[in-house]
Amino acid sequence: MRKMLTIISTVLRGNAGKNGARAVVAARTYADFTQQATFDIKKCDVHKLEEGPPLTSTLTREDGLKYYRTMQTMRRMELKADQLYKQKIIRGFCHLYDGQEACAVGIEAGINLTDHLITAYRAHGYTLTRGGTVREIMAELTGRRGGIAKGKGGSMHMYAKNFYGGNGIVGAQVPLGAGVALACKYQEKNELCVCLYGDGAANQGQIFETYNMASLWKLPCIFICENNKYGMGTSVERAAASTDYYKRGDFIPGLRVDGMDVLCVKEATKFAADFCRSGKGPILMELQTYRYHGHSMSDPGVSYRTREEIQEVRSKSDPISMLKDRMLNNNMASVEELKEIDIEVRKEIEDAAQFATTDPEPPLEDLCNHIFYNEPPMDVRGTNPWSKLKSMS
Amino acid sequence: MAALRCFLRSGKPAMEVTVRDALNQAMDEELERDDRVFLLGEEVAQYDGAYKVSRGLWKKYGDKRIIDTPITEMGFAGIAVGSAMAGLRPICEFMTFNFSMQAIDQVINSAAKTYYMSAGLQSVPIVFRGPNGASAGVAAQHSQCFAAWYGHCPGLKVVSPWNSEDARGLLKSAIRDDNPVVFLENELMYGVPFELSEEAQSKDFTVPIGKAKIERQGNHITLVSHSRMVGHCLDAAAVLAKEGIECEVINLRTIRPMDIETIEASVIKTNHLVTVEGGWPQFGVGAEICARIMEGPAFNYLDAPAVRVTGVDIPMPYAKILEDHSVPQIKDIMFSVKKTLNV
Numbered sequence: 001m002r003k004m005l006t007i008i009s010t011v012l013r014g015n016a017g018k019n020g021a022r023a024v025v026a027a028r029t030y031a032d033f034t035q036q037a038t039f040d041i042k043k044c045d046v047h048k049l050e051e052g053p054p055l056t057s058t059l060t061r062e063d064g065l066k067y068y069r070t071m072q073t074m075r076r077m078e079l080k081a082d083q084l085y086k087q088k089i090i091r092g093f094c095h096l097y098d099g100q101e102a103c104a105v106g107i108e109a110g111i112n113l114t115d116h117l118i119t120a121y122r123a124h125g126y127t128l129t130r131g132g133t134v135r136e137i138m139a140e141l142t143g144r145r146g147g148i149a150k151g152k153g154g155s156m157h158m159y160a161k162n163f164y165g166g167n168g169i170v171g172a173q174v175p176l177g178a179g180v181a182l183a184c185k186y187q188e189k190n191e192l193c194v195c196l197y198g199d200g201a202a203n204q205g206q207i208f209e210t211y212n213m214a215s216l217w218k219l220p221c222i223f224i225c226e227n228n229k230y231g232m233g234t235s236v237e238r239a240a241a242s243t244d245y246y247k248r249g250d251f252i253p254g255l256r257v258d259g260m261d262v263l264c265v266k267e268a269t270k271f272a273a274d275f276c277r278s279g280k281g282p283i284l285m286e287l288q289t290y291r292y293h294g295h296s297m298s299d300p301g302v303s304y305r306t307r308e309e310i311q312e313v314r315s316k317s318d319p320i321s322m323l324k325d326r327m328l329n330n331n332m333a334s335v336e337e338l339k340e341i342d343i344e345v346r347k348e349i350e351d352a353a354q355f356a357t358t359d360p361e362p363p364l365e366d367l368c369n370h371i372f373y374n375e376p377p378m379d380v381r382g383t384n385p386w387s388k389l390k391s392m393s
Numbered sequence: 394m395a396a397l398r399c400f401l402r403s404g405k406p407a408m409e410v411t412v413r414d415a416l417n418q419a420m421d422e423e424l425e426r427d428d429r430v431f432l433l434g435e436e437v438a439q440y441d442g443a444y445k446v447s448r449g450l451w452k453k454y455g456d457k458r459i460i461d462t463p464i465t466e467m468g469f470a471g472i473a474v475g476s477a478m479a480g481l482r483p484i485c486e487f488m489t490f491n492f493s494m495q496a497i498d499q500v501i502n503s504a505a506k507t508y509y510m511s512a513g514l515q516s517v518p519i520v521f522r523g524p525n526g527a528s529a530g531v532a533a534q535h536s537q538c539f540a541a542w543y544g545h546c547p548g549l550k551v552v553s554p555w556n557s558e559d560a561r562g563l564l565k566s567a568i569r570d571d572n573p574v575v576f577l578e579n580e581l582m583y584g585v586p587f588e589l590s591e592e593a594q595s596k597d598f599t600v601p602i603g604k605a606k607i608e609r610q611g612n613h614i615t616l617v618s619h620s621r622m623v624g625h626c627l628d629a630a631a632v633l634a635k636e637g638i639e640c641e642v643i644n645l646r647t648i649r650p651m652d653i654e655t656i657e658a659s660v661i662k663t664n665h666l667v668t669v670e671g672g673w674p675q676f677g678v679g680a681e682i683c684a685r686i687m688e689g690p691a692f693n694y695l696d697a698p699a700v701r702v703t704g705v706d707i708p709m710p711y712a713k714i715l716e717d718h719s720v721p722q723i724k725d726i727m728f729s730v731k732k733t734l735n736v
Binding site: 116118149150151152153157159160164165167168169172174175176177178179180181182183184186187193205206209210212213216217366369370371372373374375378380385393 | 431457460462463465467468469470471472473474475476477478479480481498499502503507508509510511512513514515516518547548550571572650688689
């Protein structure tokens, strides 16, 4: 209702907005928006596949707004984390995801919440799409008791239902993800596991061990390489003898996908999920994407790449802008409506940041808890022999 | 005659069971009891196990539950941990624990630490098992004892059975435990038969993790050991008894969490302590026991410094004479006992 009044008042003020001179004479109502449109998307390169995902994607207005909101939330959340880190309110490691939003949002759009997902340490975006709240995520970054892991995990160790983190050791999450897929197959619930890793991790031996077993045992696993062109400070050309990451699975079929286009990612993920669920075994997707920040907050990110390159991606391929333009140009949303979402998102982030900076740190009594599950209370040795601390399950 | 009497009374006499068979039966029963339990590792299925510990299981349970893996420890250990995170209860076999070094990141960083890092959101009910420590003639790369390495890490339980009752009861406990358990077997013990009481043969017989067992009572000195060395301690004690020295022999059974209370109570009684292990001395199981005794109430009851009998501080040699002199022998234990008692 409030939105409609805003629109009406805008129109009455004679402000036609940026949508091009539309002949909007009456108040624009909900019914005037295009409910659904079909967009051309980039063709995916394929490896050991007869055909790839479709070349078009149909987007509903509702989904479009949802993706926009989620990506914007992710973006603003990461930027706020940047701020808090520079203020030293967040410490240690902080690997930011801004620029890569289309990957997390597109993947989630192609699977169900009952499916499983695991990723490496650039995990805040996935924690959000898998059901974590901004409050819990930010409070975990600031190490407070309201954090998603009660402040005990930090940036790299966030968990949610069917989301297995947040993993700090490069590449280790890939065998873990295949293990989750094994459990899916074993338990016969028609679920799959999305298993993410970066271009840097793609050279890890344990990943090839995992390709082998996943393929042998036909595990329902979608391996996804988020290729953001740099493994920390090393460009892909300097790290990999073959940068065709979608082919590196060799006997595993692969797709190379435009990771800056949320619709492309969504269609590719749906295609991959269907493949997995049909019992054909694992499939590999390379998402070509880009991170605006450096590897982590201690990396300015400009010693191994140019500011021009970063700026070029921002202006030409930003995932949020791409979706926004699509929706506006096709009358699927109004400028005001999207601005409204921006304002709401900003407020949500501000509230979360407020919570994250004022929530108390975990109590000292929690220090030794959560060593073992389902165990009677036990003593833990402190820093000296007289210090016997209590550990609860 | 005694066996017949037992049989007539209860229908289930005490029987002689090798450690190998005890482990096999424990796994069989737990596989039957809980659908989520499964075994994976190299040669565990069609080969019946590199050391035949999983004999017959693949025939009985099939491909779904007994899985042969390629020779890729890091990969299959990670897969095992992931499956535990997603609701299964894997038994991950390392052909020997020497090969677990390739996968140690998955054991420590992915399994042991996860419950803590997630503040209780994600548990990892997994058992890593396999032969540990010295064997016979397998040389340096295949003879290392990992009790101290794994025993160092919070979030893990580390268990080291000696006899068949230990093997059976502790493995069942480990499989039923909701936490990562490192289960250190011993290849030289696999073929050794021990009597299993009727109670120990029951399907629900478990030995609690974290509790040591006094295998032999004595008043003069406490011997603490784990795994194969427990047998050596008992043999030494038998010889020493003839000389009037009564040793109390404690079988640790669990390395972590260690049952220091049982050791303390014993030392308070005997006033003397010798630890015996197959592994290297530096930063080993014995070192930990001595440190804890110093820090606890038993220190004031020691009449002599606590002492460790350990493997020699060298990579394991091949030649038999050298290998024999690289691990504690019964005479080494006896020598240390007498030195400690100053006799």
